[in-house]
Structures are given as structure tokens and as C-alpha cells.
Amino acid sequence: MAKHAWKEKAIRLLLRVSASTSILIVILIFVFLGKEATPFVVEPGIDELCSTRWMPVSFQKESFGIVPLVTGSLLVTGLATLISVPFGVCAAVYIAEVAAPWEREILKPVIELLAGIPSVVIGFFGLLVLAPLVKLLFGLPSGLTALTGALLLALMAVPTVISISEDAIRSVPESYKSASLALGASKLQTVWKVTVPAALSGIIAAVMLGMGRVIGETMAVMMVTGNAAIITASPLESVRTMTATIAAEMGEVPFGSDHYRALFCVGITLLLATFTINMVAQGVLKKHRIG
Amino acid sequence: MPVVTPEPDLKQLEPKVRVENLNFWYGATQALHGITMDIPARQVTALIGPSGCGKSTFLRTLNRMNDLIDETRLEGKVLIHEEDIYADRVDVVALRKRVGMVFQKSNPFPKTIFDNVAYGPRIHGVRNQEKLAEIVERSLIRAALWDEVKDRLHISALELSGGQQQRLCIARALAVDPEILLMDEPASALDPRSTARIEDLIGELRRLYTIIIVTHNMQQASRVSNVTAFFYEGRLVEYGPTKRIFTQPRKKQTEDYITGRFG
Ligand SMILES: Nc1ncnc2c1ncn2[C@@H]1O[C@H](COP(=O)(O)OP(=O)(O)O)[C@@H](O)[C@H]1O
Numbered sequence: 001m002a003k004h005a006w007k008e009k010a011i012r013l014l015l016r017v018s019a020s021t022s023i024l025i026v027i028l029i030f031v032f033l034g035k036e037a038t039p040f041v042v043e044p045g046i047d048e049l050c051s052t053r054w055m056p057v058s059f060q061k062e063s064f065g066i067v068p069l070v071t072g073s074l075l076v077t078g079l080a081t082l083i084s085v086p087f088g089v090c091a092a093v094y095i096a097e098v099a100a101p102w103e104r105e106i107l108k109p110v111i112e113l114l115a116g117i118p119s120v121v122i123g124f125f126g127l128l129v130l131a132p133l134v135k136l137l138f139g140l141p142s143g144l145t146a147l148t149g150a151l152l153l154a155l156m157a158v159p160t161v162i163s164i165s166e167d168a169i170r171s172v173p174e175s176y177k178s179a180s181l182a183l184g185a186s187k188l189q190t191v192w193k194v195t196v197p198a199a200l201s202g203i204i205a206a207v208m209l210g211m212g213r214v215i216g217e218t219m220a221v222m223m224v225t226g227n228a229a230i231i232t233a234s235p236l237e238s239v240r241t242m243t244a245t246i247a248a249e250m251g252e253v254p255f256g257s258d259h260y261r262a263l264f265c266v267g268i269t270l271l272l273a274t275f276t277i278n279m280v281a282q283g284v285l286k287k288h289r290i291g
Numbered sequence: 292m293p294v295v296t297p298e299p300d301l302k303q304l305e306p307k308v309r310v311e312n313l314n315f316w317y318g319a320t321q322a323l324h325g326i327t328m329d330i331p332a333r334q335v336t337a338l339i340g341p342s343g344c345g346k347s348t349f350l351r352t353l354n355r356m357n358d359l360i361d362e363t364r365l366e367g368k369v370l371i372h373e374e375d376i377y378a379d380r381v382d383v384v385a386l387r388k389r390v391g392m393v394f395q396k397s398n399p400f401p402k403t404i405f406d407n408v409a410y411g412p413r414i415h416g417v418r419n420q421e422k423l424a425e426i427v428e429r430s431l432i433r434a435a436l437w438d439e440v441k442d443r444l445h446i447s448a449l450e451l452s453g454g455q456q457q458r459l460c461i462a463r464a465l466a467v468d469p470e471i472l473l474m475d476e477p478a479s480a481l482d483p484r485s486t487a488r489i490e491d492l493i494g495e496l497r498r499l500y501t502i503i504i505v506t507h508n509m510q511q512a513s514r515v516s517n518v519t520a521f522f523y524e525g526r527l528v529e530y531g532p533t534k535r536i537f538t539q540p541r542k543k544q545t546e547d548y549i550t551g552r553f554g
């Protein structure tokens with residue numbers, strides 16, 4: 001092979017490698033997690049993971065079923081999405097299309113400020129304000145429930161959802177709105193039937209980013225969900241999420257034990273879940289881009 | 292002295308829109324000065340004049356689209372069927388249903404062809420699918436687009452060519468059954484062939500609607516309109532039958548403009 005061609009090839013390879021660094025990092029994470037997790041799949045077996053009890057420390061028989069952790073995460077994240085999306089989108093529409101300029105001047109920075117509050121602080125707010133409120137409202141023995149966690153997560157996702165949706169809504173061409181208004185549509189009809197659909201891909205991106213912040217969130221959820229590893233669909237029960245489990249138990253687990261490896265399995269599950277959500281969101285995004 | 296050919300008397304045509312001493316301001320800048328004119332029903336009225344003379348502004352006063360611009364002010368009267376559209380009680384939504392508008396740059400929604408045309412009727416409460424389909428078909432036929440799109444009504448409107456998009460916008464405006472159609476340089480962004488199609492279309496539509504079209508293309512004005520109004524610096528300089536305006540302008544400014552000495 002000529003020296004020149006070889007050089008060319010090397011440069012191309014280098015470029016490709018640097019361009020796909022992010023992919024590489026993701027793969028590395030998978031590999032690393034996989035390396036720690038696979039012995040568990042071999043020894044206690046995948047059946048153990050699919051069982052319904054998470055009881056990593058026990059005098060009789062330890063149990064490493066991640067199902068309650070997965071359902072816990074799903075419940076909290078799903079509820080948080082259900083709460084934050086309508087609220088965030090409506091607020092974005094208000095700020096972008098209805099609010100007077102002076103209102104926008106006040107609202108935007110306040111919302112951005114909200115996005116910057118550390119999650120521990122939000123967790124304290126949850127403990128001191130939200131949990132007692134949930135307890136009182138629903139007459140529960142404890143306010144540490146999935147709902148409390150979801151409300152907190154929604155609080156954390158909403159600023160992201162608002163500010164990115166608002167950008168998307170404001171970047172809808174004025175000509176669409178004029179066309180709608182000139183047909184006799186009211187301002188509100190124009191917003192819901194033209195502006196929001198036209199901004200949909202941006203709004204979906206906003207929701208994705210908001211959820212991205214929420215699904216990996218650990219601190220605040222750990223503080224307010226009560227951390228009972230049970231399988232439930234009720235928002236008023238205490239649940240334990242995957243993130244909270246890893247954060248709470250990783251520090252004390254003996255290196256190389258079954259428990260240690262099970263936690264890595266939880267990590268991989270979390271990663272796969274994030275991946276799936278992203279993929280689905282991308283699919284929706286693609287479908288709507290054509291309009 | 293040239294022999295004055297007899298011309299159709301504007302006064303004998305039924306007026307659709309009467310504009311009386313209309314003044315319009317953007318902030319402190321006056322854009323229209325004392326416009327008074329009767330626009331005849333079921334004719335094509337062309338508004339011509341150099342860029343910035345107030346043609347678009349005038350057009351937008353007829354469906355109150357200027358209301359959407361902050362800090363504007365209007366004095367005088369615009370009557371449609373003897374009804375002052377700037378009176379306190381006027382329902383702007385109903386007004387805009389009667390006075391359709393086609394914009395300079397085609398602006399279909401990022402929706403399907405069908406949903407674009409059905410948008411107006413849906414807004415105004417038509418829910419029945421068959422009825423909607425019927426309206427969509429009729430509007431697309433009137434806009435001379437039906438044959439080209441009838442097999443693909445459910446593709447995105449943005450996949451159409453520029454000329455087709457503009458005809459789609461015309462169909463969309465027709466779908467709410469307006470009496471008056473305002474067109475602001477509807478062909479200025481199109482190639483000659485698409486322009487010709489739009490001009491033919493305007494010829495067809497004249498039988499059904501009162502059309503007011505802004506253009507800065509002299510040939511276009513003379514081809515498509517029967518009445519022409521020449522605007523200059525926010526004033527209506529000359530107004531009359533198109534043929535007369537183009538053959539025997541009475542004002543020096545009109546003559547200079549149509550012979551291409553400025554503009
Ligand atoms: N939205 C606006 N705000 C302020 N001034 C405007 C606006 N639109 C038009 N004008 C001004 O009003 C005058 C008439 O403009 P326009 O009606 O667009 O003219 P034409 O359509 O004949 O080119 C111009 O001087 C223009 O700068």
C-alpha cells in the first residue's frame with residue numbers, strides 16, 4: 001500500500017473515532033456495567049432478577065428481584081410526566097403567546113432560576129411542605145409516597161419543559177398565525193390548532209429533556225418516596241426507584257458480592273430504559289416533523 | 292387632443308366596499324392619507340404603486356389585519372355592504388370570514404393538503420366529514436388545484452411546489468366562502484408559468500368574488516383587473532377602469548409610473 005493512501009486512511013479513521021466519541025463512551029459504559037453485572041446473570045441467574053422481591057440483606061434468604069424497583073421508577077416518572085407536560089406546555093403557551101411583555105420579563109428569569117435549584121434543596125421542600133400536604137389531603141399515615149416524588153420531579157422538569165417549549169412556540173413563523181387569523185380563527189384557536197402543532201417537535205424535545213432530568217434524578221426522590229420496595233400502581237403508596245436503590249445501597253455493599261452485582265444489573269436496566277425512551281421520542285419526533 | 296374612448300362608469304357598478312376619508316398611522320407615521328374609493332362588486336380591482344406607498348397597509352385595513360400590529364391608529368370609514376367594519380360592535384372573526392386574504396409569500400400550514408383547506412370550515416364549526424370533504428374538493432377545484440392533488444390529499448402541503456402552495460392558500464381562503472378576496476402580490480415569488488396559472492385563476496374567480504389584488508407588475512395589473520387604483524406616498528392618486536388608466540392616465544404621476552419612469 002502506498003504511504004499516501006495509508007496516511008489518508010489513518011486520518012479518516014481518526015476523524016471517525018473523534019466524531020463517534022460519544023457513541024464510544026456509551027458503549028464503554030455498557031461494557032463496564034456489563035462486566036460487573038454478567039456474573040450475576042450466570043450465577044443466581046436472570047430468573048432471580050425477574051422475581052418480585054428486592055431484599056438484598058436478609059438472615060434467611062436474600063432476594064434480588066428488580067421488578068418492584070422498575071415499577072417504582074415507572075410509576076414516579078410516569079406520574080411526573082403526566083403532571084409536568086400539560087402544565088409546562090400551557091405555561092409555555094401563556095408566556096409565548098398571551099403574556100404581556102412585562103409579564104414575560106418577570107416569568108422567564110424566575111423559571112430559569114427554578115431550573116437551577118439543587119435537587120437536595122427541592123428534596124427538603126418536598127419533605128417539609130409537599131409530604132405533609134399529601135398526607136393531609138389524602139388522609140394517609142405517611143406523606144412519603146410515589147405521588148410526592150412525582151410532584152417533586154414534575155417541579156424539577158417543568159422549568160425545562162417550559163423554557164424549551166416556549167422557544168419552540170416562539171419560533172413558529174408569524175405567517176402561519178396570520179394565515180389562521182385571516183381565516184377568522186380567534187387567537188386561542190390559532191394557538192391550539194396552528195402554533196402548538198407547528199411547534200410540536202420542539203415541544204416533544206422539551207418533554208424529552210425534562211424527562212431526561214427526571215428519570216436519572218436520585219436525591220429528591222430518595223428523600224420523599226419512602227423507599228419501600230413494593231410493587232404497586234397506586235400513587236399513594238410508598239415506592240422505591242432504581243436510582244434511589246443504587247444510591248442508597250452502593251456505598252455499603254461488599255465488593256463482588258451478589259448484591260453488588262445486582263445493583264449493576266439495576267444500573268443497566270436504568271440505562272436501557274433511558275435508551276428506549278429516547279428512541280421512542282425520536283420516533284415520534286420523526287413522525288411529526290413532516291407535519 | 293386624444294379622443295376619449297367611452298369607459299365603463301365606476302359609479303354604475305354596484306359598490307362592495309366603500310372607503311371614506313381613510314387615514315392610517317403606524318405610531319406617529321402616517322401611512323395612508325384620506326383615501327376615498329368605492330370598490331365594485333365582482334370585479335378585479337388592482338392596487339398599484341411604488342413599493343412603500345401603502346398598498347399592503349390599505350389592503351389590511353379591509354379585513355382589519357392591521358389590528359394585530361401594535362400602536363396603529365385608523366380614522367375614517369370602511370363600509371362593506373354599508374356596514375362600518377370599524378364600528379364598536381363588529382365581530383372581527385365574522386368579518387375575516389367574509390373577507391379572505393392571500394398573502395405575498397405562500398404560507399400553507401405544516402399540515403396535510405386536506406387539513407389546510409379544511410382548517411377554516413373546521414374553525415367555523417363544520418364537523419361532518421362528508422361535508423368537509425365536499426368543501427375541500429370544491430375549493431380545490433375553484434383554485435384549479437384539484438386535478439394535481441386529488442390522489443394525494445393526505446401528503447404534507449409543504450411537499451407541493453411554490454405555485455401549487457399558493458393555489459392551495461387560495462383554496463384555503465375560498466373554503467370559508469368569503470365574498471371578498473384580498474391578494475397581496477400573490478404571484479411575486481413565483482416563476483412565470485405559475486404566475487400565469489394564478490392570473491388565469493383570478494380571471495375565473497372574478498365571476499364569484501370581489502377581488503382586490505396588490506401588484507407592482509404593470510402587465511399583471513392590466514391583464515387581470517378591470518379597475519385600477521394608483522397609490523403614491525400613501526395617497527390615492529388615480530382610480531378608474533384599468534384600460535383607461537393604462538392608456539390615458541390623467542395624472543402626471545400615474546403616467547410616469549406606468550411608463551416605468553420611476554417605481
Ligand atoms: N408593521 C409596520 N410597522 C411600521 N411601519 C410599517 C409597517 N408596515 C408598513 N409600514 C410602513 O408603511 C408604509 C407603507 O407600507 P406598505 O403598506 O407595506 O407599502 P406597499 O405594500 O405599498 O409596499 C411604508 O413606509 C412602510 O415602511
Ligand SMILES: [Mg+2]
Nearest residue numbers: 346347348475
Ligand atoms: Mg406590500
